């Protein structure tokens with residue numbers, strides 16, 4: 343069987359590469375629902391519907407465990423997937439998300455005051471606030487929705503990122519936050535420009551740095567899934583809509599060697 347990594351689009355490729363580097367033996371299936379991107383501006387029902395279709399597709403290809411790397415999908419429907427969909431459709435498999443592991447990493451680093459940027463959906467869902475209340479209710483979380491960033495990244499527009507980010511971050515107390523959570527799979531692309539804007543005093547908490555270790559820890563604690571995942575180092579990449587832009591970016595991240603296949 344395989345480990346599944348799911349995202350709405352390009353950002354998941356970065357998380358997949360980071361997981362791959364950390365756990366090189368695991369057989370991995372990456373699936374990006376590029377046909378329905380961006381999830382971040384869609385409704386609850388649409389996100390649930392698209393994510394269920396993606397989970398069915400991935401479980402049918404023998405994933406024992408799927409990481410929903412997409413923050414928007416995690417925010418919209420992780421609980422519903424775990425409580426309603428899994429017991430009915432795939433009772434022996436599991437789905438995990440990225441919101442709680444990111445917040446745990448921030449609290450383990452001892453921070454009291456955090457910033458977060460994410461899609462419209464992730465921020466307005468308040469999921470990060472709700473989960474943080476359970477982990478450490480004394481922490482302060484300042485959130486800013488940054489909806490222009492995903493289209494910018496998807497369309498190779500990083501040269502405009504600094505001005506847009508400066509304008510978004512003007513709404514956050516940058517002199518007070520200790521860590522900034524990048525609450526979207528796409529945002530690791532912005533780390534260099536964020537470092538320029540934030541200087542050295544704010545820690546950048548990015549999924550590609552945090553999720554691989556958290557996943558390794560989860561796998562160690564859950565042999566009921568990890569023992570089923572083959573360790574032949576195979577990896578495959580699938581998307582629901584294969585565009586030239588996507589292939590170019592995949593090759594930038596992985597080199598020419600990877601093949602991305604359109605499913606459906």
Ligand code: DGL
Nearest residue numbers: 350380381382413414527
């Ligand atoms: N991958 C999504 C996330 O992590 C953002 C992209 C989208 O809006 O689909 O929130």
